[in-house]
Amino acid sequence: MTAVHLWLRHEPRPTERRTPVVPADARRLIEHGITLTVEDSPQRIFPTGEYEAVGAQVAPAGSWVAAPDDAVILGLKELPDDPDELTHRHIFFGHAYKQQPDAEALLTRFAAGGGALLDLEYLVDDTGRRLAAFGYWAGYLGAALAVLHHRGRLAAELTPTDEKALGELLSPDSGDRDISALVIGALGRSGRGARDALAAAGISPTTWDLAETQDLDRDALLAHDLLVNCVLATSPVPPFVRPQDLDAPGRRLRTVSDVTCDVGSPLNVLPVYDRTTEWADPVRRLRDEPPFDLIAIDNLPSLLPLESSTDFSASLLPQLLDFRTDSGPWGRCLARFASASRELGIKQG
Numbered sequence: 001m002t003a004v005h006l007w008l009r010h011e012p013r014p015t016e017r018r019t020p021v022v023p024a025d026a027r028r029l030i031e032h033g034i035t036l037t038v039e040d041s042p043q044r045i046f047p048t049g050e051y052e053a054v055g056a057q058v059a060p061a062g063s064w065v066a067a068p069d070d071a072v073i074l075g076l077k078e079l080p081d082d083p084d085e086l087t088h089r090h091i092f093f094g095h096a097y098k099q100q101p102d103a104e105a106l107l108t109r110f111a112a113g114g115g116a117l118l119d120l121e122y123l124v125d126d127t128g129r130r131l132a133a134f135g136y137w138a139g140y141l142g143a144a145l146a147v148l149h150h151r152g153r154l155a156a157e158l159t160p161t162d163e164k165a166l167g168e169l170l171s172p173d174s175g176d177r178d179i180s181a182l183v184i185g186a187l188g189r190s191g192r193g194a195r196d197a198l199a200a201a202g203i204s205p206t207t208w209d210l211a212e213t214q215d216l217d218r219d220a221l222l223a224h225d226l227l228v229n230c231v232l233a234t235s236p237v238p239p240f241v242r243p244q245d246l247d248a249p250g251r252r253l254r255t256v257s258d259v260t261c262d263v264g265s266p267l268n269v270l271p272v273y274d275r276t277t278e279w280a281d282p283v284r285r286l287r288d289e290p291p292f293d294l295i296a297i298d299n300l301p302s303l304l305p306l307e308s309s310t311d312f313s314a315s316l317l318p319q320l321l322d323f324r325t326d327s328g329p330w331g332r333c334l335a336r337f338a339s340a341s342r343e344l345g346i347k348q349g
């Protein structure tokens with residue numbers, strides 16, 4: 001095996017407490033002969049000392065910019081805006097291949113520096129199945145927040161919690177018997193999480209996936225109180241809810257939790273809003289009478305940082321132990337980076 005140096009970076013987003021590698025899995029990487037540098041990070045759910053204790057080298061937050069050329073920089077969410085030139089190979093969720101607003105700028109930074117994006121969303125096996133994803137906890141939280149809001153018990157600002165505390169908040173309420181909920185994308189990872197959260201709240205949702213939306217019954221959709229959207233859109237489909245549906249007479253739908261958060265993308269199935277909501281202000285009212293409230297938080301699993309990091313790290317570990325970009329899943333990531341850049345007319349080195 002060629003020597004591999006992984007560099008776990010600090011996440012610049014202040015609310016991001018998750019990590020793609022937990023200390024127990026860091027130990028496995030180091031035992032396997034991988035060099036692991038871990039940036040100190042005040043907010044990461046696992047203290048830096050736990051990584052140091054298993055043999056990781058520690059570096060200051062943000063020092064990846066000066067990491068050795070061969071280091072592979074590992075993170076989850078967006079990079080800071082500087083530097084303009086990205087010289088390393090970076091593993092993270094780039095959100096840059098679906099015509100998102102910042103896609104071109106990010107891919108241009110890679111072209112300028114000669115680095116590469118190995119996007120975790122496109123780390124797939126040879127059948128196209130995602131190998132590491134946060135979907136389950138995203139769906140769980142998306143549905144949980146929708147229920148709590150519907151019950152009038154969602155306290156802002158949201159703060160990270162754990163599964164037990166959330167489960168207690170969710171426990172069935174006598175007023176819930178009449179709540180009708182719909183989960184779309186119900187057969188996927190986040191759909192499963194959403195169904196589990198609704199079950200924990202004592203609600204049996206309607207569940208739709210590809211088969212049920214092929215010939216979309218929008219009236220049936222609008223006849224639910226809650227909608228949790230968990231689809232992974234790969235090609236454009238007619239929108240599930242359009243702006244005019246918010247004004248449809250007799251609309252029952254009050255609360256939408258958009259786990260997918262494809263806002264700004266042509267693949268967006270809920271083109272009724274133009275920006276995500278935040279932990280400080282998780283619900284946005286789009287209509288007053290009757291109310292139509294939106295929850296669209298794009299870092300839901302960060303609200304359960306311990307559980308979601310542990311799950312994710314367990315799925316990522318085998319891929320990191322076998323890190324190579326000439327073939328296999330990482331090779332496919334590299335090829336996807338090249339083709340996505342080409343589609344935007346950006347030439348990578």
Ligand SMILES: NC(=O)c1ccc[n+]([C@@H]2O[C@H](COP(=O)([O-])OP(=O)(O)OC[C@H]3O[C@@H](n4cnc5c(N)ncnc54)[C@H](O)[C@@H]3O)[C@@H](O)[C@H]2O)c1
Nearest residue numbers: 135138185187188189190209210213231232259298299300
């Ligand atoms: N908000 C967040 O914090 C957060 C976190 C993780 C993932 N996500 C997003 O959640 C989405 C779902 O992720 P996942 O891991 O559950 O994906 P997944 O592939 O496991 O599941 C997606 C499901 O959507 C279904 N689907 C696709 N198109 C559909 C359509 N037109 N109608 C009905 N069903 C359709 C698929 O059949 C599949 O069952 C992704 O867009 C992902 O990026 C958001």
